[in-house]
Amino acid sequence: MAYVIFVLSGVLALAAIYACAIGWLWFCQERLLFEPDPLAHNQSISNDPDVHESFIDVPGARLNAAQLKLPNPRGVVFFLHGNSGNLKKWFVDLDAFRELNFDVVMFDYRGFGKSSGQIASEQQLRADVRAVWAEYAPRYEGKRVVISGQSLGTGLAAGLSAELCAAGKAPDLTLMVSAYSSMQALADELYPWVPSAVLRYPLATLDYACRLTGKLMLIHGDKDELIGLHHSQALCKAAPHAQFLCVEGAGHSDLHQFPSFRKAVNAALVML
Secondary structure, three states: OHHHHHHHHHHHHHHHHHHHHHHHHHHHOHHHHOEEOEOOOOOOOOOOOOEEEEEEEEOOEEEEEEEEOOOOOOEEEEEEOOOEEOHHHHOOOOHHHHHHOEEEEEEOOOOOEOOOOOOOOHHHHHHHHHHHHHHHHHHHOOOEEEEEEEOHHHHHHHHHHHHHHHOOOOOOEEEEEOOOOOHHHHHHHHOOOOOHHHOOOOOOHHHHHOOOOOEEEEEEEOOOOOOOHHHHHHHHHHOOOOEEEEEOOOOOOOHHHOHHHHHHHHHHHHOO
16 A cells, blocks of 8 residues: 555656646746846947838837848848847858848847847747838838748748738748747647647648748758758658758758858849
């Protein structure tokens, strides 16, 4: 009898620990998904004279955006960055876009860089993306439009592009680098012990990719240690019109350093 009580006590203790862990994940999963790096407001994103900063007011926050603004650009690349750092880290390597005569627009999510507030839901995150794009979109009427994302930003880019397609304003190109088919699928791989209902950021990239009517390009490293290559392959299967580039030897964070990556992006923009 004592043994049975001992076993039951152990089971109950483990169940209590598991329940606490699941509860923490439900309420605090932003700490796992997002790794913001704040910036002082007096710190410039770039010292280049053709780079301009601005702030966009959204409900409960001000979002910091940076724009590479050329005299008469062919178009714009609206880029949604990954889950860490800030614009200081991401708004770099601009010479290639200058040579191709494309503006670049990027913004920091809530709590990143100089952006205020905190990310609280996927709906809020997507609303912020729409708000920033709505601020800049009128400036590029009649120009080429590229909606691009990397890592975390790919799900957001796919969502925005799908909304634009539905509104009859399909971007000329949707470019996704190191994409995931969904955050749910990725979480199932990394944390199989966590019930799917706990995830409040499903970020169903594949569902949006199926709705795209414009050009879609996917680039992924075959040595990606965080988001496996099979995620981009699944997206290509769901969107058979997609162009896919597998960069041999590239991981998750060094993809942009490979010549084949830069060559593919340059060629895609030239062809628009």
